[in-house]
Amino acid sequence: MVVRVRCITDPACVWSWAVEPGVRSLMVEFGDELDWTFVMGGLSREFGGPEGLVPKWLDAAAESGMPTDPRSWFEGPIRSSYPACMAVKAAQEQGPGAAARYLRALREGIVALRRKLDTTEALVEEARGAGLDPARFRIDLSSHAIVEAFGKDLDEARDVPDVVRNADKVRCSEPMGEERVPFPTFRFEGEGGVHWTCGFRPHAAMREAAIAAGAVPSDEPRPDVAGALSRFGRMARPEVAAVCDLPGPRVDAALAQLALDWRVRPVPVGSDRLWEAA
Numbered sequence: 001m002v003v004r005v006r007c008i009t010d011p012a013c014v015w016s017w018a019v020e021p022g023v024r025s026l027m028v029e030f031g032d033e034l035d036w037t038f039v040m041g042g043l044s045r046e047f048g049g050p051e052g053l054v055p056k057w058l059d060a061a062a063e064s065g066m067p068t069d070p071r072s073w074f075e076g077p078i079r080s081s082y083p084a085c086m087a088v089k090a091a092q093e094q095g096p097g098a099a100a101r102y103l104r105a106l107r108e109g110i111v112a113l114r115r116k117l118d119t120t121e122a123l124v125e126e127a128r129g130a131g132l133d134p135a136r137f138r139i140d141l142s143s144h145a146i147v148e149a150f151g152k153d154l155d156e157a158r159d160v161p162d163v164v165r166n167a168d169k170v171r172c173s174e175p176m177g178e179e180r181v182p183f184p185t186f187r188f189e190g191e192g193g194v195h196w197t198c199g200f201r202p203h204a205a206m207r208e209a210a211i212a213a214g215a216v217p218s219d220e221p222r223p224d225v226a227g228a229l230s231r232f233g234r235m236a237r238p239e240v241a242a243v244c245d246l247p248g249p250r251v252d253a254a255l256a257q258l259a260l261d262w263r264v265r266p267v268p269v270g271s272d273r274l275w276e277a278a
Helices: 014-018 020-033 054-064 082-092 096-112 120-129 134-141 144-158 162-166 203-213 225-232 237-244 248-260
Strands: 003-009 034-040 171-173 178-180 185-190 193-198 264-269 272-277
Touching: 003 020, 003 144, 003 203, 014 020, 014 054, 014 096, 020 034, 020 203, 020 225, 020 237, 034 082, 034 096, 034 144, 082 096, 082 120, 082 134, 082 144, 096 120, 120 134, 134 144, 144 178, 162 193, 185 203, 193 203, 225 237, 225 248, 225 272, 237 248, 248 264
Parallel strands: 003 034
Antiparallel strands: 003 185, 171 178, 185 193, 264 272
């Protein structure tokens, strides 16, 4: 039986970016056993200054190995994550695959590539780059239905379950101070019941929750590095390691060889990089 996964997140959440290796590994290991839905939780209606944000980004990068570039908070920061959240809701009108690609594009743009993605034109351009129909996306983004859909997502994020409260994981959205679940929060529901992981958790904890809910790992072999990049597009080193189930040194060697063969190229992210097929 398929396990339904609801991921409560935000495109600008650096800790959601930090768990992308685990998310992508689950997608490969369990395949169609997991049915993903991404809920936009509204990290901040209005961000404060960089002094409170930059340390969190550096902590997330240090903990996960995922590249971040917090210089964006000094150069031209987004004022709110709400426009990006509503943009993901608009992308969902074009199907779950389109929405997942678009959410990933926003994560990369905001957290890694220093893009100011909080205006209509910038969000439409990201939709075009992610392979969505930009004209339809623009219409959906301006519709009242998308505002209502985002409102329902906000309600879900603010409906804090006992498992989160008992674990002392309750957080507050800025600047209103409304209680919410931590981002990311994963709710796995299947024949084995409902199981949660809250906040940044190791891949093993997410995998255990999926199996406890009833998901069965696939017998398919893990992809090689080139195959992983072909499937997912841009990837960071920790994502390649998780998806391909390889130790870091072997990932480095494989990426270096592919780069020498002109099959992949690096995308600079501060002092680190993402990788993409050439």
